[in-house]
Amino acid sequence: MAAFSISSATICRTTSSSSSSLSLSSKQFVLPMRCFPQRPYRSRFPKIVAFTSNDIKVGSNIEVDGAPWKVIEFLHVKPGKGAAFVRTKMRNYVTGNTVEKTFRAGSSIDEANVYKEIKQYTYKDGAQFVFMDLNTYEEIRLNESDVGDRTKWLKEGMDCNLLFWNGKIIDFELPITVKLTVVDVDPGLKGDTAQDFLTFIVSLLLLWECLVFPLQYWSSGSKPATLDTGAVVNVPLFVNVGDEILVDTRTGEYMSRA
16 A cells, blocks of 8 residues: 655655655746747838939939929039039929929928820821720820820820829820831932932932942931821931831931831
8 A cells, every 4th residue: 555745845655665756846847948039020011211302313203393293304413512402304294394493402302103004006086196005995085285296106006105193194105116117208319400400410429429439328328208107207328118117206316127
């Protein structure tokens, strides 16, 4: 038979064959824990960085006096005396006016939320140019005053960027390079000899130059050409009617044959 003896500090158990003792300490028992390095707290929200005049660059969209502007030119100026400043040249998206404005260096500026969407020019309806969203098939119309002289590069089926601000269309951008077809060219070497003797002499001189310096003449000479959109550009002498050419819409200059 086993006998148990209990005290406040020790419990002893004895048996006939063997004896064992189990000691329970009154001290607090603490389990060992593994320590991990503390991780920095990360917010679930992105950090918002204020836009200042020091961030201005060409192409920046800023909001001044409640209107969207595009920075065309800028210059950071740090005079020997006085505070630094940023001199800019800006174009108003809505009115098209261009102004010069100076900002104090480091001053806060409202950044205009201008975004682009690709739309395809489909056709002209009277005095309006119709663009279509190829995903929703929604039509957007621009007036001739909105397009301006850029209509001479606009061709049906061309993808353009429409610029939006506060839910309104404020501008549109043509592709930098467009492919157009030559529909008419100035003969260049032909002159009306019957009516103008001077023209005949000039034509002979040009022909002589062509024969003596053929490579230099054909590479450096140019002639006006009318394109299928109505635009007129200067093209090399080897370009003929029916040729497709590439034109830079920013400068209106011939680039190469397509």
